[in-house]
Amino acid sequence: MSVQQINAYVTAMFEIAVANDALATVEDEMFRLARAYETNEALRGSLGDTSLPIERRQKIVEQLLGGKAHNVTVQLASMLVGTGHISLLPQVADALVKRASSEKQLEVAEVRTAVALSDAQKTRLIDALAKATGKRVNLKVVVDPSVIGGVVATVGDEVIDDSVRTRLDQVKARL
Amino acid sequence: MNLSIFLAAEDPSLSHHWLFPEIGEIIYGGLASLIIFGALFKFGWPAAKKALEARTAKIQKELDDSAAAQSQADSDAASIRTALGDVASERARILAEADAQAAAVLSEGRARITAEVADMEARATAEIDAARARSGDELRAEIARLSATATTDAVRAALDDRTQQELIDGFIAKVGAAR
Secondary structure, eight states: OOOOHHHHHHHHHHHHHHHHHHHHHHHHHHHHHHHHHHHHHHHHHHHOTSSHHHHHHHHHHHHHHHTTOOHHHHHHHHHHTTTOOGGHHHHHHHHHHHHHHHHTEEEEEEEEESOOOOOHHHHHHHHHHHHHHSSSSEEEEOOOOOSSSEEEEEEEEEEEEEEEHHHHHHHHHHH | HHHHHHHHHHOOOOSSSSOOOHHHHHHHHHHHHHHHHHHIIIIIIIHHHHHHHHHHHHHHHHHHHHHHHHHHHHHHHHHHHHHHHHHHHHHHHHHHHHHHHHHHHHHHHHHHHHHHHHHHHHHHHHHHHHHHHHHHHHHHHEEEEEHHHHHHHHHHOOOHHHHHHHHHHHHHHHHHHHH
């Protein structure tokens, strides 16, 4: 799959989300769905199983997101399954988030933590990252147990790593 | 006794002598003898002479052949004696050469084996050292791995929700204060 094709999906999704006045919601939900797709092997296997009829796989998406996500998000994810390009979901979602952030002149800040952040923590983190990088950020939180503790924040090319995993890796290297 | 019987048996009335034959008988007998001797001399003598000469020549030839054979045998015997002498010296030379070669091979073999043994000892020593070092490294790596695993497990166990929140808040505070 070429970058042009990914961009075509992103453009289509962006326009549809804007047209439905749901860009912020859709890009956030697509981002979270992409992370779930990346980390959940069973979900990846089910949605990518070509032996299952497309309708069945689209039904899985609808059952997974139905009632929890915006209708546009469900339809866009279902479209990727229908075209047989669900494996592109992580790249498409990341590009969509980047496009949406760019539209709002924000920099995507991907933050990985071992536990979920509270809304207050998210707000303080957005302020702290903006202060540290000098950019307004679009915060995307990924709950990643491999972090163990602490936070890994990636803003553009800059990585701020204060995770327990990294400290343990340093201890391991020293051992 | 027998003579007397013979003499007594002779008839004294006979005219010829008791010992000598009649003259005619002597003449005829003599002529016949002469004829026979003549014929023998004329016809038998050349053949006998020729046979004798042939036999003499044959015997002479055999004598000559024997002499030649003896001479050849003497010559062969001399050659054999000479050859025997050469063989003995050649044998001695070959044995001496073989002894020298054997000594050289033995000496070379001893040197080679000594060098090989030294090389094997050196390699074995190096391998033992390497294995010892490897074992040490592997042991250290295993200890480090186990220590890291134990440390990770201990840290995970120690990270309760409150600690997690403190870490996150600490990160936010640190990043916010960075610039």
